[in-house]
Amino acid sequence: MADDGMLLNFSIPDSGILNKPQFKGGNWKQRQTAKKAAAHWHTKATERLTGVRAPKAPLPLSVNATDVNRTELGPRPERPHRSPEYDNDRPAKRPRVSGDNHKKFDDDVPAADFRPHTDANVVKNPAAKQDTSKGGKQIISSLFSFNPTSTTQTQPAKPSEEDAPVEPSNAPLTSELDTFTSLGISPTLAAHLLKKMDLKAPTAIQKAAVSQLIKDDSDAFIQAETGSGKTLAYLLPIVQRLMELSANMRKRKVDDSVSRDSGLFAIILAPTRELSKQIANVLDNLLRCAHWLVATTVIGGEKKKSEKARLRKGINILVATPGRLADHLEHTKALDVSNVRWLVLDEGDRLMELGFEEEIQKIVGNLNLRMRAQKDEASRIPGLPAKRTTVLCSATMKLDVERLGEISLKDAVHIRSDPADRAEGEGADNEDQAFFAPAQLKQSFAVVAPKLRLVSLISFLKRAFARKGSVMKAIVFISCADSVDFHFDILTSNLEEAKAATTDDTKEGTKEGTKEGTKGEKGEKDEEVDGKKPKKKPVVQSDPTKIAVTHAESPSLSPHTHKVTTYRLHGSLPQSLRTSTLAHFTKNNEPAVLLATDVASRGLDLPNVDLVVEFDPAFAREDHLHRIGRTARAGRDGRACIFLMPGCEEGYVDILKTDRKDGETGIHISRQDADEILKKGLVTSGVMKDKSEYMEKATDLQLAVERWALASPARLESARRGYQSHVRAYATHVAAERGYFDIKQLHLGHLAKAFALRERPSGMKVPGLRTGAGRESKKPAKIRGAATGANKSAVASKAALEDTKVDDTEEAAKMRKAVRAREKFMRHAGMADEFNLG
Numbered sequence: 001m002a003d004d005g006m007l008l009n010f011s012i013p014d015s016g017i018l019n020k021p022q023f024k025g026g027n028w029k030q031r032q033t034a035k036k037a038a039a040h041w042h043t044k045a046t047e048r049l050t051g052v053r054a055p056k057a058p059l060p061l062s063v064n065a066t067d068v069n070r071t072e073l074g075p076r077p078e079r080p081h082r083s084p085e086y087d088n089d090r091p092a093k094r095p096r097v098s099g100d101n102h103k104k105f106d107d108d109v110p111a112a113d114f115r116p117h118t119d120a121n122v123v124k125n126p127a128a129k130q131d132t133s134k135g136g137k138q139i140i141s142s143l144f145s146f147n148p149t150s151t152t153q154t155q156p157a158k159p160s161e162e163d164a165p166v167e168p169s170n171a172p173l174t175s176e177l178d179t180f181t182s183l184g185i186s187p188t189l190a191a192h193l194l195k196k197m198d199l200k201a202p203t204a205i206q207k208a209a210v211s212q213l214i215k216d217d218s219d220a221f222i223q224a225e226t227g228s229g230k231t232l233a234y235l236l237p238i239v240q241r242l243m244e245l246s247a248n249m250r251k252r253k254v255d256d257s258v259s260r261d262s263g264l265f266a267i268i269l270a271p272t273r274e275l276s277k278q279i280a281n282v283l284d285n286l287l288r289c290a291h292w293l294v295a296t297t298v299i300g301g302e303k304k305k306s307e308k309a310r311l312r313k314g315i316n317i318l319v320a321t322p323g324r325l326a327d328h329l330e331h332t333k334a335l336d337v338s339n340v341r342w343l344v345l346d347e348g349d350r351l352m353e354l355g356f357e358e359e360i361q362k363i364v365g366n367l368n369l370r371m372r373a374q375k376d377e378a379s380r381i382p383g384l385p386a387k388r389t390t391v392l393c394s395a396t397m398k399l400d401v402e403r404l405g406e407i408s409l410k411d412a413v414h415i416r417s418d419p420a421d422r423a424e425g426e427g428a429d430n431e432d433q434a435f436f437a438p439a440q441l442k443q444s445f446a447v448v449a450p451k452l453r454l455v456s457l458i459s460f461l462k463r464a465f466a467r468k469g470s471v472m473k474a475i476v477f478i479s480c481a482d483s484v485d486f487h488f489d490i491l492t493s494n495l496e497e498a499k500a501a502t503t504d505d506t507k508e509g510t511k512e513g514t515k516e517g518t519k520g521e522k523g524e525k526d527e528e529v530d531g532k533k534p535k536k537k538p539v540v541q542s543d544p545t546k547i548a549v550t551h552a553e554s555p556s557l558s559p560h561t562h563k564v565t566t567y568r569l570h571g572s573l574p575q576s577l578r579t580s581t582l583a584h585f586t587k588n589n590e591p592a593v594l595l596a597t598d599v600a601s602r603g604l605d606l607p608n609v610d611l612v613v614e615f616d617p618a619f620a621r622e623d624h625l626h627r628i629g630r631t632a633r634a635g636r637d638g639r640a641c642i643f644l645m646p647g648c649e650e651g652y653v654d655i656l657k658t659d660r661k662d663g664e665t666g667i668h669i670s671r672q673d674a675d676e677i678l679k680k681g682l683v684t685s686g687v688m689k690d691k692s693e694y695m696e697k698a699t700d701l702q703l704a705v706e707r708w709a710l711a712s713p714a715r716l717e718s719a720r721r722g723y724q725s726h727v728r729a730y731a732t733h734v735a736a737e738r739g740y741f742d743i744k745q746l747h748l749g750h751l752a753k754a755f756a757l758r759e760r761p762s763g764m765k766v767p768g769l770r771t772g773a774g775r776e777s778k779k780p781a782k783i784r785g786a787a788t789g790a791n792k793s794a795v796a797s798k799a800a801l802e803d804t805k806v807d808d809t810e811e812a813a814k815m816r817k818a819v820r821a822r823e824k825f826m827r828h829a830g831m832a833d834e835f836n837l838g
C-alpha cells in the first residue's frame, strides 16, 4: 500500500531510463539479440512502474474465439513476451502450416491430400502452446483449430426416411397359424413357453429351424439376423426330442425315464464365457418343464474341480467354451461323450476367428471316436438317433465358417427364415445375400475429428440420458481394454471438481484418495452380487488390470433429475467381476451405460438396451453388425451410432449401407457432425448466447479432463496406456477395410488430445503396458540408433508406426492360424486381454 502511494507521486520522464537505447556495432544478429533483450526489460520496467500490462503480440489469424477467451479457461503457461516495438520491426509471423507437410491442418484442404502425420505437426500448430511448468513439455492445443475437414457433405435426411415406421424384421410371427405346436413342439413345452417364458409365437427363424431339426437328423447351418431368437431355434428341437426320448422309454418300460445318469446327449459351444452362461440360463428356464433333464456349463475362468464334480454327478446337456471342453475331454474321465447326438456351434464364425479350430477338431474327433466305439456295443439307448447332428449358428457366416463346416458338417441344410415370413423390404432371397441389421434399427454416423472425440462422446451420452426414459441403457464399444479403463475413469470422475481445482498435485492427490475410497465401496457391492465377500479393499487405480471397481455413478452424464451409472466390461477383468458386472447391469432399472470391448458384441442379450455407440469402429463389418445387434432385438426399437473421423474413415459409411440389399437405395444411415453433437449435449438451455458458446463449453470440458489426468501419475499412465493400446488396436482392422482405417492417416498428436494427453506421442513411456514383453525391443536397431537431434521426434514417430505394423502383421497371421498360433498369441499376455479373446 505504502509503495503504491509513493508511486502516485512519480511522473514518468519522456526520456531517460525508459528511453529506447540505440544499438551500434557488432553484426546484425548480435544487434537484434541486444535489441530484443532491451525491449523485454523496457516493457517489464514500464509495467512495474505503471502497473499496466503491455499489450500482447497480435494473435495469429487462425486462432479462434475460444482461444482468446483464456480468462475462463484457467491457467495457461506464460509465453515469452514480445514488445510492440520488436513486433513492429519483425511482425509476428504466422507459423508455416500450409506447406506440403501440413496440408491436413488447413481447414480448406481436402483430406485426400493429407500426408502421414506425426506429432511434430502439433508443435507447429499456432494454436498449440507448450507448457514446461510440469517438467516435460506439454502441448495445449485449441480444440477447434486445425481439425481435418469432412470429405462428405451433410445431406439433410428426408423426413420420410427418418420417421417412416418400419416393420420389425426379427419380431415373433403374428399369424394365428404360426404357433409352437404347429411346428411339432409338444403342448406341454408350448404351454411352458407361453406361461413361464411369455413366448406366444415363434420368430421366423424358429419356425424354419424347429420344423427342420425336429423331423430330420441332417446337419444344419442356421443363419438369421441378430436378436431373432436363434438360441431357442436350436435349443427347442433338442429339448423336444429329449422329452420325446424320455416319454418313449417310459412307454417301452425300458427304464423309468431319461435321467441325469442316462448320459450326455447335447453339447453347445460358444466363443465367450458370458454367452455360454446366457445360453445356459435360457436352457435352465426351458428345462423347468422337464426337471429330469440336467444341464451345466464348463467354461474358462471357472474352477475346474467343481466342474469335474458336476460332470461326475451326471449331465444331459452341456454348454461350454471350446478350450475348457477340450481340456475336460482329455483330463476328466467322468465325461462320457458316447451318447452325444447334438453338437451346436453358436457364433461359429467367431469361434473360428478366435482360432479355436484345433480345439473344435479335437472335440469332433473325440465324439466320432466314442460314437464308433458305441456302434459295436448293443448298449445304445433305444430311440436315440444313430447319427449325430451338428448345427452351426450365426448372424454372419462367411468363408471361415464354411471351413469350420468342413471339419464337422456333412451335407448341411442351410436354414434361413422363409421369404414369406420376412418383413417387407428385408434382404433379397439369394444365396449371396449381404448380412443385414434388423430393419427397425435406426442407424447414424457421427463425423468427429480426433481432437474432439472425447468431448463429443461425453456430449453425445449427456444428450442421450438428458431425459429420463428416452434412453434406458446404452452400450459404448471401445477397441481395447486399456481404452475402456481410461474412459471409465473419466466418466466416473467428478470433472466439475477438476474444472474448479488448481493444478496443484498435492491437493488433487488428496481428493483422489477420497473419491477412490467411495468407488472402492461400490466395488465391494459388485462382489456381493456374485455372492462372495471381497477379501480385501479394492486396489487404488494404479494398475488397470487389477481394478475391482466396474461400476460407479457418472457425474458428467447425470442430469439433475436422475443418476446415470457407468459400467465397464472387458476380457482383462477377472471372470467373477465380468459375471457380476453383467448381472448388475442387467438388473439395474436406472439409466446406465456399459463401456465394453468386443467381449460384449456377440450374442449377449441385455434387456432394455436402446442405444449402441461404436466409439471405435469394429475391426470388421461382421463385428459391426453383431455390436449394433445388441439393440433392436426381438422386434423392439433401437438406435445405433458409429463415430468416424473426417477423411478416409467416412467412406466406411458406404460399406455399412450395403449391409442390406434393399433394392437400389440400401439402408438409410443419418449423419451427425461434432458441432451438432456438442451443441446438443453441452448447451443444455437450448438457446445459445452466442455462436461460440458450445466451443467454450467443449474447451472447458476438455481442459477439465486434461487437468484431471495431470493430477496424478496413475491417471496419466492410464491415459497413455489407453492411447497406445488404441493406436495398436487401430492397426488390426481387417485387410479389406484398412483403406478406411489407415494407420498412416491417423493423426497421433490430435488423437493424444482425445486421451487427455498434453505430451508428444513419441515421448510416451508406459511401464507395464498390456502389449506383451519385449515389444520395445522389436524396434529396428537402425531406427533406434538414428534418433538424434532434430529428426528425433520424426524418427520416434516412425518407429511407433513401425511398431504398430509389426503388431499388425503378427496379429493378422496369428488370427488366421489355429491353436498353436493362438496359444502363442495368448502368451503375448496383454494382447489376449487387450483384444478380449475368450
Ligand SMILES: Nc1ncnc2c1ncn2[C@@H]1O[C@H](COP(=O)(O)OP(=O)(O)OP(=O)(O)O)[C@@H](O)[C@H]1O
Binding pocket: 172, 198, 199, 200, 201, 202, 203, 206, 224, 225, 226, 227, 228, 229, 230, 231, 232, 394, 395, 602, 603, 604, 605, 629, 630, 633, 634
Ligand atoms: N418367440 C419369441 N418371442 C418373443 N421373444 C423371443 C422369442 N424368441 C426369442 N425371443 C427373445 O429374443 C431375444 C433375442 O434372442 P436370442 O438371444 O436367441 O437372439 P439371437 O438371434 O441369438 O441374437 P444374436 O445373433 O445377437 O445372438 C431374447 O430376449 C429372447 O428372449
